[in-house]
Amino acid sequence: MKFVAHIDVMPQKEILDPQGKAVQLGLHNLGVQAVSDVRIGKHITVALEAASESEANAQVEEACRKLLANLIMEDYSFRLEQV
Amino acid sequence: MKFVAHIDVMPQKEILDPQGKAVQLGLHNLGVQAVSDVRIGKHITVALEAASESEANAQVEEACRKLLANLIMEDYSFRLEQV
Numbered sequence: 690m691k692f693v694a695h696i697d698v699m700p701q702k703e704i705l706d707p708q709g710k711a712v713q714l715g716l717h718n719l720g721v722q723a724v725s726d727v728r729i730g731k732h733i734t735v736a737l738e739a740a741s742e743s744e745a746n747a748q749v750e751e752a753c754r755k756l757l758a759n760l761i762m763e764d765y766s767f768r769l770e771q772v
Numbered sequence: 773m774k775f776v777a778h779i780d781v782m783p784q785k786e787i788l789d790p791q792g793k794a795v796q797l798g799l800h801n802l803g804v805q806a807v808s809d810v811r812i813g814k815h816i817t818v819a820l821e822a823a824s825e826s827e828a829n830a831q832v833e834e835a836c837r838k839l840l841a842n843l844i845m846e847d848y849s850f851r852l853e854q855v
Binding site for chain 1: 780782792795799802804806810812815817818819820821822831834838840
C-alpha cells in the first residue's frame with residue numbers, strides 16, 4: 690500500500706517564535722491588521738510504502754522522532770493519506 | 773468571530789527541493805528505508821478576527837499572496853478553524 694504522510698512540526702507553545710513575531714509585524718505593516726499569534730513551523734510530505742496503515746503510522750512516528758522533529762522544542766502531528 | 777488559519781506553503785512540484793532530498797537521505801541512513809519524495813515547506817498558524825468566514829478567507833488569501841508565499845516558486849493552501 691502506498692501512502693503520503695502530511696507532517697506538521699511546530700515550535701512548542703511555551704517556546705518563543707521570533708520568526709513568527711517578525712512575520713506578524715510584517716503583516717501589520719502590509720495592512721493585514723487583524724492577525725495575531727503567528728507561529729511558523731515546517732510542513733513535510735513523505736511518500737512511503739507499507740504493508741498496512743498501522744505499519745505506515747509506525748514508520749512516520751519513527752521518522753519524526755529520529756530526525757524530523759526536535760522533541761525538546763517542537764511538537765509534531767501528521768495524517769496519512771492512502772494513494 | 774475568531775479563527776485560526778492553518779497555512780501550508782510548499783515548493784512547487786517542478787521545483788527541486790534539496791532540503792527534502794537531504795532529509796530523505798538522512799532517513800535512509802537512519803534505517804527508515806521505505807520513504808521517497810520527501811518535500812519540505814512551511815506550516816504557519818495565524819489567529820485572526822473577522823466578521824465572517826468569507827472575510828477571514830479573504831484576509832488569509834491576502835496574507836499568503838503578499839508575504840507568506842513566494843508564488844513564483846511556492847504554492848499555498850490553508851484551512852480555517854473557528855475558535
